[in-house]
Amino acid sequence: MATNENSTEIDEGLYSRQLYVLGHEAMKKMKNSNVLISGMKGLGVEIAKNIILGGVKSVTVHDEGNTEWNDLSSQFYLTEGDIGRNRAEISEGRLAELNNHVPVSSHTRRLTEDFLYQFQVVVLTSSSLEEQLWVGDSCHRSNIKFIVADTKGLFGQVFCDFGKRFVVTDPNSEELQHATVMWITKNNPGLVTCLDERRHGFQTGDYVTFSEIQGMTELNNCKPIEVQVNDPYSFLICDTSNFSDYKKGGIATEVKMPQELTFKPLREALKEPTYQISDFGKVNRHKTLHIAFQALHQFVKEYGCLPKPWGTDDAERLVAAANKLSKEDPSILNEEPLNEGLVRKLANVATGNLSPINAFIGGITAQEVMKACSGKFVPLNQWMYFDALECLPEESEDFLSTEESCQPNIQYEDRPYDTTGLY
Template structure:
């Protein structure tokens, strides 16, 4: 047991043993193992994912040696899936790896049930028609899906799952609720046993900062009609009151209290986001409800102050609900319920549109806003053109700019295709610049390693979020603009 802990020490500090265990149980399917797919899988193999299956029906060509580090000169002419799988296996022998020499498009058409065996599918370099079909297949099988594609100096990543619930959302900025402005009875009683004016300097220095804030807030309220500091001047006065309580300049507990004084002024109650989740129709649970919604149903019925009391009450209610809906009362572990209680104020529910719905019926106001907004117009232009090149390919059996001597004609064809696409979406005229259209043709559907590595890094990060159920996955389509070195999310 010591070896894995040493091996994965750095990541264990981020997502813990529970997150790592989820990774080690996960089975990942990769469609197409060009540089984008290989870079995505490389990060997951190094992270200790349970098993990988590489699907690719192509052979290694000389051109692959310039952008894919998972093949070498001896690989030329051999199965790309086999070679990439072997190289990935060398990175971490604890990961089970296998490959299938078949084109993903054929598998999507002829054997859709194949994908139901996986925890998550990473689909790279697919054209729009195959993406739409795979999206429906994975949704029906309840398999998580991530699309990733690099195309010259641009690329995208998009998560596609019906619903994803997050307990450990780990927001960058979050105000802890220490109940400093409304202490529960036990905390209040404990604070009353401590004298802030104690003569012993050692005891004074070791009074917990939370107790200092509770007592000072109570003292303030007594002289201000029961209210706490609210204006800028009042907050400043409250900090001065804390500072005046210091006996010596090296009292770290008082410094902590001054730095954390803003927590006293925090509004009471739960956030609007959490209120919306609690009011969600999914809290009306049945035998098909996920563990998340069963625990949410329990939380909806009670919201108490003490963490341990919360846990015991929630645990009992969870058991009762599970029994009522005909499931094992012990079907949700104590560890899971404790984590749920601990993070109850940070819960997140992510829902993603079906890809076909986004493609055929995007939000027109949002679409027009992105196209005309100077900050988003290039990212939106790439989004439209990435879709347009797939239409182009369907019509002309090649990507624009893929063959020498056809550049001028391809530029004209791509522009016409893009204008037609925009018209179908309800946008008349083409706000796309000539330069951007020219660039897309110049890319010639190439996968540049630097771009593929970046897109693969983003995709693998989202895979880890989905599998560990920690942090919040991206919502919308992530577009990378390698020309201006910008990354943006488009919500359509």
């Protein structure tokens, strides 16, 4: 274990920009959070890097596997000299150098339920579906925040389960709105009219409290009242018909109310998914990708490897597995047809291990870890799928991707070097 300085105090110089966004209370919660990140390939190390720089209490990196040639395409802490050595042990010391306020340790044995209990957040990358399910069940029972993240070539997946009762203390971190009151009616509901010089800025469902009102003093320092916007300069509140007559003055101030969210465990969320749309230009793809990623797990379990780059036979096997899953549970597609072309693309590029995709999915995952630790901002709901297929070159007679043209063709000391299957 890399033993680094750890303190309950917040280094305001180090975390100045983060404090501006999160605030001291959220940072203190993060300083009390121990995080486990399983899988130290390109995606796992990207997440670990972000979380360590974010300033949690501690980070443990886990991996049972040793460094392979294809890890070098995106795992920036591994070198040729590390091949054959455990990924977590190699990464530990280099990650620890990022922030001496965050202790970093490594774990190289199989995960157990007892081991998981020491963490507030558990993140799995590069895990089988079977491991995801049992770890997800254990975390949900123990109220441990659980995240699954994965990348396959130009595709990415993130899943969040923050338990049966997760409280978001600040959904958006926007500045509180203030409005100067000009008049309040005695009615049910009461109508609050604000000065014309400036829009009040409230939205229906927001909560406000009042101060400095003369006359209708029952509203001064009242409990937060939900508003219904009437127009940009007025809004409706509670029953004011029995209050004192309004005379003049007053300020309406927005109050941020905590939101309580409930998450399904992974086992249920696979069958009853809810999605966070990452790209509204590809809004019809997430249901197919939800099935395709499960089919990919089945493929690896059956054949012991990912589909070959642009391998026609492997692509058709993945399509067949996806079609079978969609027929077993038609509610997932909800009468939409399976996008077989999208499934084939996933099969074609699944062996790819690309730094830009890992950086993007790793950044999103790290944000979800910080939300889990701090209660700041609304988490993903619950699945998110991403693809960057527009990065593929357009095929033509001069450039046609085939299984033969996408075979690894670089040799180093008589050992094949994985070119990710995207060239």
